Amino acid sequence: MKLILAAVSLFLVSLLPRNAAADEWGCEVLLCVASSNPTWHGVPECRPAMDRLIVAMKAPGFSWPTCPEGGAGKPGYEAFADCPAGWSATQGDDVGRDATRELSRCMRSVDDCQGWQSRGVDRGDRSQAGGLGRVYHDRPPCAYIEYMARPRREQPYYFDIYDETSNRHSRLYFDLKR
Numbered sequence: 001m002k003l004i005l006a007a008v009s010l011f012l013v014s015l016l017p018r019n020a021a022a023d024e025w026g027c028e029v030l031l032c033v034a035s036s037n038p039t040w041h042g043v044p045e046c047r048p049a050m051d052r053l054i055v056a057m058k059a060p061g062f063s064w065p066t067c068p069e070g071g072a073g074k075p076g077y078e079a080f081a082d083c084p085a086g087w088s089a090t091q092g093d094d095v096g097r098d099a100t101r102e103l104s105r106c107m108r109s110v111d112d113c114q115g116w117q118s119r120g121v122d123r124g125d126r127s128q129a130g131g132l133g134r135v136y137h138d139r140p141p142c143a144y145i146e147y148m149a150r151p152r153r154e155q156p157y158y159f160d161i162y163d164e165t166s167n168r169h170s171r172l173y174f175d176l177k178r
Contacts, residue, residue: 026065029053030072030159033174040174054176072159075174080104081151089150106150110134113142 032046040046056062064074083089083106092104133147155173162169 023066023068025049025052026072027067027070029065030067030070033075033157033159034161034172036172041177050176051178054178057176071162075157075159077156078153078158079156081153083150087148090147104150105147107145107147109143110146111143 028046028049032040032043032050035043035046040050053065056065066073080089080103087106087108089103090105090107091101131148134144135147136144153173155175157176158171158173160169160171
């Protein structure tokens, strides 16, 4: 399916004029980001439209080029990937004025009480090792919550595209790195 979508995208991009109007430019951008193998970076016809987009995004009053025919407006943005299996997303650890509400960490509860022996830790104690943090909440301290940094997406932007034939939405992730 992705290969067919990429082939159709490449064909349609080649048909678009070089000096496309705003909505044509939006459709050209949409077709380029739909390319997955190779990504838009590997499609020479996509470079002008995507470079134009990246430059335009830095200008004051930037408005994302849309593609009404493709059913796509402004894309979404998800900085973080899903947490690994068994972990759930949670807010960052920052406190105070600069605290963030974004779900930038992953957490899981660990119950390591089988064969438990005192480790000399108390409720509220924290430890850090190998990128994982632990906060001990209960006595005995064999049950704790483990935290880790949430992985960042390589392709944080996305479009949700509706497919009328399957009556489903597909999410197309892409990046805007040059």
